[in-house]
């Protein structure tokens with residue numbers, strides 16, 4: 496084996512041992528495009544050669560499966576009820592993305608008893624064996640349940656749109672996260688921007704006030720342009736990154752995926768996000 500082959504093998508070995516990295520996707524205001532971001536970003540990352548899993552933690556109105564036209568037989572509810580193991584509810588989506596379907600209308604994790612919570616989270620932790628990256632779709636809004644997911648993950652993507660109410664709510668979310676007084680890799684994603692310039696200005700504004708008033712550093716995950724293909728893809732229940740890869744929205748998502756992977760490739764996931772999550776619920 497040549498030295499470069501050996502180096503490659505070693506790299507693969509190290510990567511296979513590295514704990515997966517968890518990325519939560521959240522927002523202050525609802526309807527800003529989180530689920531579309533999760534689904535299309537996951538597929539873009541998978542197409543770039545990674546094992547990716549999605550957890551639909553939007554326990555109120557689960558809709559990752561709806562966007563992908565999947566009809567899962569089982570979901571997190573069956574795991575919570577101990578009727579199924581995690582492996583039995585995971586389904587394979589486009590580009591090999593693994594999906595843990597959420598459970599509509601079930602009681603929130605925060606309202607579960609300690610035993611149930613421990614059970615569901617230890618089941619979820621098994622995802623670390625099947626994925627390099629775990630994307631968590633949370634529900635909108637500031638509640639303890641969502642914040643716990645956000646502050647436990649390795650990276651938190653906060654999605655906003657140019658709408659003033661979405662910006663105000665994104666800032667409110669950042670403020671609540673800042674009150675946990677932990678170091679959190681927080682990144683802003685501007686969706687439905689009409690231009691790069693508009694998106695960049697929104698990022699500048701939010702990062703400036705966050706630094707000034709909250710002493711929080713927010714990095715920039717990038718932007719996705721407002722694009723009719725997203726609306727069409729939702730109606731077709733097909734991911735726009737596959738259906739319209741060269742559209743403005745398709746290109747934006749691929750760019751965000753590449754940048755995210757680049758920024759995380761040197762960084763080991765600190766694993767144990769489930770442990771941190773459990774810690775917060777105690």
Ligand SMILES: Nc1ncnc2c1ncn2[C@@H]1O[C@H](COP(=O)(O)OP(=O)(O)OP(=O)(O)O)[C@@H](O)[C@H]1O
Pocket residue numbers: 522524525526527528529530531532553634635686687688719720721722723725726729744
């Ligand atoms: N880049 C975009 N361009 C045009 N329309 C978009 C874009 N992103 C999202 N949308 C529209 O916004 C709608 C809501 O998106 P999505 O369901 O992903 O939001 P969400 O934040 O997950 O909502 P919720 O808070 O209810 O979970 C989509 O159905 C689509 O019509």
Ligand SMILES: [Mg+2]
Pocket residue numbers: 529530531553558
């Ligand atoms: Mg959603």
